[in-house]
Amino acid sequence: MGGQQRVYRQRIRSTQSLKKIFRAMELIAASRIGKARERVSSAGPYARAVTRAVSAVATHAGVDHPLTTERPDAKRVAVLVIGADRGMAGAYTASVLRESERLVGRLAEDGKEAVLYVVGRRAASYFTFRDREMAKTWTGESDAPSRELTAEIAGTLLEAFLTPEANGGVGELHIVYTQFVNMVTQTPQILRMLPLEVVEAAADETHEALPLYDYEPSPEVVLDALLPRYVQSRIRSCLLQAAASELAARQRAMHTATDNAEDLIRTYTRLANQARQSEITQEISEIVSGADALAAS
Template identity: 45%
Template sequence: MGAKLRVVRRRIKSVQSTKKITRAMELIASSRIVKAQQRVEASRPYALQLTQAMEDVARQTGSVAHPLLEEREHSARVGVLVVTSDRGLAGSYNSNVLKVGEDLMKEVRSRGLEPVVYVAGKKGVGYFRFRGVPMRRSWQGFSEVPPYDKAEEIGTALIEDFAVHEINELHCAYTDFLSAFTLRATGKRFLPIAAHEVRGGGARGVHAEYLFEPGPAQILDHLLPQYLITKVYAALLESAASENAARRRAMKAATDNAEELIKILTRQANRARQDEITTEISEIVGGAEALSAAAEG
């Protein structure tokens, strides 16, 4: 076998095994998108009911006051929570959400305030560490299947920092899973909780006999942190679904490219093989002619 043919065949083999890997990752990501979507769906009833309970408190008591709802006038430090993935190979997923995070921080600085960075996901941690940006807190190791306990841990830490005025606002950069083909990295304000979120749009009347146990204020004390944790959990779940959708898309592109490359390389291999045969035939024909010429002479 000629040298050229050998080289091309080796490349085909290597591209083929890469294709097998990317194809497997594509399939795994596809099945995880479905699971992640189911988790998003499963979390909705709780979030909905919690919001309704909160709205009931707001409606029954007329006006609500709580530290988590308070717009602070003198806010020097603003928290930015960036939700990224633990693993790469997800196309532009991480760079998109990190860009939103950077934009949020830029906006904070333009108001003359100091951003405080919180990061979820290994990729985000690596990004900020490389750039020497100090992180107040970071969490990693659960980006694909975020458990509720982690959301609770993150939410509790954020509320603590908010309570001691370490941060006076909190924004979150995460990726919204609109559909398997439309992912949108967005920035949202999580704290203080906007008054319109609590009041809601429902027009149910005030019920004279409504009971609260303990009082509405104490209930709110538990409801509002729970509400924030639920929002963090939703952001983690949306991001997890998006991560898998982005990975599936990236791996599909890689598989398609590998197929294309294999096609081109196969043509090259065929041509090299054809050339080799042509050379061999002309050598044989040449040799035979030389022999017959010698016999005649």
């Protein structure tokens, strides 16, 4: 019985230590989620403004641009997978990886080769363990992506898209990320980024007349300046959405882990008390039996 008590006490101490870790990670995620949500909201107006400007140029100028031109014969497709740098976030990274595998499978069925670009150590480790080649990886900023990281990713992907396929370029770009809906719901999404499909709403749908535009110095120059900004803003939006989703998933997972640890502590405490009570009962029985034996002799 004494051995059982020691086992239960050790389990209680180890579970209490884990509970402290889970609680600390929950509080850290809770302290960061507010700022992450603010970043998502603040990036929205700029992204909408750039999208409207690109829509206006692409719709009214009638200019063919490499970023808006379909390539039906393209066989290499870039896939940007946005995962997490750390674990303990529930099924956050696993759901993104499942979507990326489905996308890669669909591309393979269409006779296309997926070229992987990966954000986050967890996703990179997944593909490395399976001996999957990755064109480039970015780690260390999954829960707080900087503008420098966004610019580097956008520049790398734009360069790959504008490079001819014969020289190692790609003909399409897809992004797999997690969309932040609210603190409870985060949904994995697949976005085809390039070639761009920019559609301007008709005047009767928006109930307002569409403006006429004059372009200086030319529509081509304006489009050359706007499209990279548009791509960068969309990639940054995906990164910010993924960061907020990761923190929300980690906070929820750590809250559940803390509750489970408390349940385990209560269970082990009850078992330890039962073992102690059984030990006391056994000792009393032995004392009484010994006393009876002495009295009988």
